[in-house]
Amino acid sequence: MSPIEDQFSATHIAHDELIASHVKPYIGDADWQVLTGNLGRIAEDPQPALLARVFTGISRIVKPADKGRWISLDGAAGPGRNQLPLLVKDWIPARLLRVWTLMHIPPLEQAAYVQLIERLFLYGEMEELVALYSALPVFHYPEAWRHRCTEGIRSNIGPVREAIMADNPYAAAYLDEGAWNQLVLKGFFTEADMQRIVGLEKRNNARLASALVDYAHELHAAKRTISPHLWLLVAPFMDERAYSLMRNILEQHPDTGTSRAIAVAFHRSDYAPAKALLRENSELTDLLNTAG
Amino acid sequence: MCNYSDRDQASMGQRVALELDLVQGFRFFDPHIHMVSRTTDDYQAMADAGVVAVIEPAFWVGQPRTGIDTFRDYYSSLIGWERFRASQFGIRHFCTIGLNSREANNEALAAQVIEVLPFFIHKEGVVGIGEIGFDDQTPAEEKYYRLQLELAREAGLPVQVHTPHRDKTKGTSRSMDIALEHGLDPGMVIIDHNTEETVKEVLDRGFWAAFTIYPFTKMGNERMVEIVKEYGPDRIMVNSAADWGISDPLAVPKTAALMVKSGISRETIEAVCYKNAIAAFGRSGQLDEAMLQEQAPIDQGQKFEGNSILRGGQQPRRNVGSIVIS
Numbered sequence: 001m002s003p004i005e006d007q008f009s010a011t012h013i014a015h016d017e018l019i020a021s022h023v024k025p026y027i028g029d030a031d032w033q034v035l036t037g038n039l040g041r042i043a044e045d046p047q048p049a050l051l052a053r054v055f056t057g058i059s060r061i062v063k064p065a066d067k068g069r070w071i072s073l074d075g076a077a078g079p080g081r082n083q084l085p086l087l088v089k090d091w092i093p094a095r096l097l098r099v100w101t102l103m104h105i106p107p108l109e110q111a112a113y114v115q116l117i118e119r120l121f122l123y124g125e126m127e128e129l130v131a132l133y134s135a136l137p138v139f140h141y142p143e144a145w146r147h148r149c150t151e152g153i154r155s156n157i158g159p160v161r162e163a164i165m166a167d168n169p170y171a172a173a174y175l176d177e178g179a180w181n182q183l184v185l186k187g188f189f190t191e192a193d194m195q196r197i198v199g200l201e202k203r204n205n206a207r208l209a210s211a212l213v214d215y216a217h218e219l220h221a222a223k224r225t226i227s228p229h230l231w232l233l234v235a236p237f238m239d240e241r242a243y244s245l246m247r248n249i250l251e252q253h254p255d256t257g258t259s260r261a262i263a264v265a266f267h268r269s270d271y272a273p274a275k276a277l278l279r280e281n282s283e284l285t286d287l288l289n290t291a292g
Numbered sequence: 293m294c295n296y297s298d299r300d301q302a303s304m305g306q307r308v309a310l311e312l313d314l315v316q317g318f319r320f321f322d323p324h325i326h327m328v329s330r331t332t333d334d335y336q337a338m339a340d341a342g343v344v345a346v347i348e349p350a351f352w353v354g355q356p357r358t359g360i361d362t363f364r365d366y367y368s369s370l371i372g373w374e375r376f377r378a379s380q381f382g383i384r385h386f387c388t389i390g391l392n393s394r395e396a397n398n399e400a401l402a403a404q405v406i407e408v409l410p411f412f413i414h415k416e417g418v419v420g421i422g423e424i425g426f427d428d429q430t431p432a433e434e435k436y437y438r439l440q441l442e443l444a445r446e447a448g449l450p451v452q453v454h455t456p457h458r459d460k461t462k463g464t465s466r467s468m469d470i471a472l473e474h475g476l477d478p479g480m481v482i483i484d485h486n487t488e489e490t491v492k493e494v495l496d497r498g499f500w501a502a503f504t505i506y507p508f509t510k511m512g513n514e515r516m517v518e519i520v521k522e523y524g525p526d527r528i529m530v531n532s533a534a535d536w537g538i539s540d541p542l543a544v545p546k547t548a549a550l551m552v553k554s555g556i557s558r559e560t561i562e563a564v565c566y567k568n569a570i571a572a573f574g575r576s577g578q579l580d581e582a583m584l585q586e587q588a589p590i591d592q593g594q595k596f597e598g599n600s601i602l603r604g605g606q607q608p609r610r611n612v613g614s615i616v617i618s
Binding site for chain 1: 364582
């Protein structure tokens, strides 16, 4: 181990133990011995066949009664430098075990490392793909996974997209503006839980807000529901086109969630007519003060 | 030109009302159906009729494939997208993976397919090697049938054997002979597309006998009722093999309904339309009755979210009774 890697090995071991302690209860003793032995071999010399076998076979070693259990743990970092935290919220044991398996792969050299993991993507079944995309924050060579991440956002499989969108800091940290905007638009389009998108406000931008206003107009014309969350992203870039639609919606007596979101958006905006409307409308101002 | 819409209604028989209320409360398992060729309406109708799980064997997609990548993508769709699509209707989707007999005849490609199979057969929800066997009964078909039997034996997986349409009786005997030659336990082999002519030998030799209820070209379900009356429920299972042809994804529930009408016991119907297939493919270690008793986890245990089928707040159920689409 090089001196630089050595500096990080202490934290690595801590996180390794943290994850181990969360997954161990769901695996029989004999299977646990085999698994940890294999993970040790993967860490030393990640042979593609061994990695594929361990990664694919994970669900078979979780005790049947525990397959559906949910694990949550915050901020388990990966083994390398500058890695993003792994945010584990309501994961089934197989998902965390698979990500943990991937965390054992040493950095190798970039092309070999990427190829090894890309092969798993190529042959991945649904749950494997969920784990692979969940591991984006803890893969080495983070810049090398941008294309893979944008591919995943295009997936038709809901849980695969969710693995990237929900509680995953990779996209906000590494996607360019165009790809990020697609992620957010796709999130609204597929009714994802927008609150779970890491970096939603930080990565907000004028082009995104403009596309969201177009989308809101389209939904409004089709008499479909508009997510209240959309207005919060529009707020910093409000213009006449956005404002007129929001005012129009308010006049149609929407549900409280929508009214409140529009009130908050007006409050956060610098757009004078929105500010003025807010001042004149005590019902809206009251909504600002209610929790929610 | 053959055009079904030109067909004389009289030649298609009397229209008979669906009597699926006869099987209200039954649970069905269709162990052979090609959902990649079916619509969401089919999934909805199957779920409504009591189908809780299916097995999708890898097969010929109606047009020959010309490269290994299309094979790989097809296998990936069976363990990925199609599995997810089924879960949206509360149906558990399993599959069998293999090189079908027709495409075994493209030897250059077949050799490449054999190379990728090991990457798929150990995956979650893969309950066997299938559907493999004979079509024209060529030497190439035999070669790849044998190679895949070896693969199944090494992996400890059941085999789903497609029997030929032409020269069926001999082809079926030969398929069983070869399976035994490779040391397979007949209890790990499901011989599919049986008829009155093949069933006795299949059962006598200890194999599972599957019957495909498929209009015009395979079994009709009135014949199926007679077979169950004659042979009883042991080691017999019913499937639809519904695909891109004129076929019926409700073949299993419809056959069960006909069995109820014919006075066959509920226990027997449950055996041939649900339990036997689970027992046979359960030998993969990937499937059992307890697993199917659980409410099928929509999105595989994760929260139900919007997706490309049910997107934009659209209601999951299409309103078939209205000309208005909203």
